[in-house]
Amino acid sequence: MEYSGSFKSGFISILGSPNVGKSTLLNSFVGQKISIVSNKAQTTRNKIIGVLTRGDRQMIFIDTPGIHDPRTKLGEYMVDAAYSANRDVDVTLFMIDSKAGFGERDQEILSKLSKSYLLVAVNKTDLVSREDVEKIHGRLHGFSIDEEHIVDISALYGTGIYDLENRIMEMLPEGPKYYPEDTVTDMPEKFICAEFIREKALYFLRDEIPHGIGIEIEKVTETDELISVYAVIICEKSSHKGIIIGRNGSMLKRIASESRKDMEMLFGTKVYLEVFVKVKDDWRNSNFMLKELGYRKEDNI
Numbered sequence: 311m312e313y314s315g316s317f318k319s320g321f322i323s324i325l326g327s328p329n330v331g332k333s334t335l336l337n338s339f340v341g342q343k344i345s346i347v348s349n350k351a352q353t354t355r356n357k358i359i360g361v362l363t364r365g366d367r368q369m370i371f372i373d374t375p376g377i378h379d380p381r382t383k384l385g386e387y388m389v390d391a392a393y394s395a396n397r398d399v400d401v402t403l404f405m406i407d408s409k410a411g412f413g414e415r416d417q418e419i420l421s422k423l424s425k426s427y428l429l430v431a432v433n434k435t436d437l438v439s440r441e442d443v444e445k446i447h448g449r450l451h452g453f454s455i456d457e458e459h460i461v462d463i464s465a466l467y468g469t470g471i472y473d474l475e476n477r478i479m480e481m482l483p484e485g486p487k488y489y490p491e492d493t494v495t496d497m498p499e500k501f502i503c504a505e506f507i508r509e510k511a512l513y514f515l516r517d518e519i520p521h522g523i524g525i526e527i528e529k530v531t532e533t534d535e536l537i538s539v540y541a542v543i544i545c546e547k548s549s550h551k552g553i554i555i556g557r558n559g560s561m562l563k564r565i566a567s568e569s570r571k572d573m574e575m576l577f578g579t580k581v582y583l584e585v586f587v588k589v590k591d592d593w594r595n596s597n598f599m600l601k602e603l604g605y606r607k608e609d610n611i
Contacts, residue, residue: 319368319485320400322478325423327415330407331433335465336360336373339475343572344495344502363491367479370488372399401481402428403474408462409437412449420453429459429477436464499577500527503539506572507585510565511543515554522546523554524593538582539573544590551587562587 324332337343340360360371402423406416430450435443443462450460461477463470489496504525511523524544531538543565545551555562562585570583590596 317366317368317484317487318479318482319370319488320482321370321372321398322401322403323372323374323399324403324405325374325419326405327407327410327413327419330405330410331465332373332405335405335431335433335463335471336371338465338468338471339369339371340494342494343576344497359496361489361493361495362475363487363489363493364475364479367482368487368489369475369478369482371403400427400483401478403431403478404428405431405433406446407434408432408443408446409434411442412446417453420450420455425454427481428455429461429474429481430455431465431470431474432460432462433465435462436467436469499530499537502576503527503530503541503569503573503583506576507541507543507565507569509572510568511554513568514561514565522550522594524590536580536582537573537577539584541583541585543585543587544593545587546589546591546593548589551589554587 324336326332337360339362341362344360360373362369362371404420404423406412432443432446447457447460451457459477461470461474463474465471495502504527508523508525511525515523522545526542526544527539528542529538529540543554543562545554553561554565556564566583566585569585570581573581573583
C-alpha cells in the first residue's frame with residue numbers, strides 16, 4: 311500500500327432500513343454498477359465494497375443489507391452483516407428514505423450508532439416537499455445530529471452527491487492508498503456475476519419467489535476474448551423451479567440474457583453465460599447452504 315503524509319483514506323459504511331437506496335448511492339459514487347438495485351426490500355444480502363479515488367483522497371464504501379426483523383437464518387446473517395460492517399470504520403453514512411419518513415426502525419438503528427463519525431443522507435428528496443424534508447431534519451436534531459452532518463440527496467438522479475462526497479472527504483484521516491486509482495470494487499468475479507443474476511430474477515419473477523432464490527457460480531473460465539460463467543439458480547420449491555424456467559425456457563433465457571449484458575459491461579469483454587435451476591428445500595435456514603453460497607458471519611469487514 312502506498313502512503314503519503316498528505317494522502318487521506320478511510321472506510322465508510324452505508325447503513326439503513328431496507329430499500330432506502332444504499333446500493334443506488336454506492337453505484338452513483340463509483341460511477342458504475344457494482345451493487346444490484348431493486349424496488350424489492352432486502353435486495354442486498356452481503357457487504358459489498360466500492361472504491362472511489364479523487365486525487366489525494368480514497369474512499370472505500372461498504373454497502374450493507376437493509377436492517378430488518380429477520381425471519382430466517384439468512385435474514386439473521388444479513389442484519390449481522392450490516393451491523394458488523396460498522397465496526398472500525400472512519401465514517402458511518404446512515405440513510406433515510408424521505409418518502410417513507412423517519413420511522414421507528416430508523417430511530418432504533420440511529421440509537422445504536424456512534425454520533426462521533428456519523429453523517430446522515432436524507433434520500434429521495436425529489437419525491438417529497440421541502441417541508442417534509444425539514445420535518446425529518448427536526449427529528450434528527452432530536453437525536454443530537456447537527457445540521458452540518460445532514461445532507462439531502464437523490465441517489466437516483468445524483469442530486470446532492472457532490473456535497474455528500476465532500477463532507478465524507480473532510481472526515482477522512484491520513485492514511486495509505488489501499489487500492490490502485492482505477493479500482494472500483496474488490497469483490498470477486500464470482501460474487502458479482504451471482505449478484506447480477508439475482509438482480510434479474512428479482513426484477514422479472516413474481517413477488518413470492520425472489521427472496522427464496524440463491525445463486526451459486528459453479529465455474530468461471532477466462533480467455534483473452536471470452537469469460538464463461540456457469541451458474542445455478544437455487545429455489546425452495548419445485549413449483550418455483552417451473553416458474554423460473556418459464557414456458558419453453560423463456561424466463562430463464564430472459565434472466566440469463568439480461569445478466570450477461572451487465573457482466574459484459576462491467577468486464578469489458580464477451581461473456582458466455584449458462585444458467586441452470588435446482589431445488590433446495592428451505593435453504594435459507596440451512597447453515598450448510600448458507601455457507602456454500604457465501605453467507606458467512608465475520609467479525610468485521
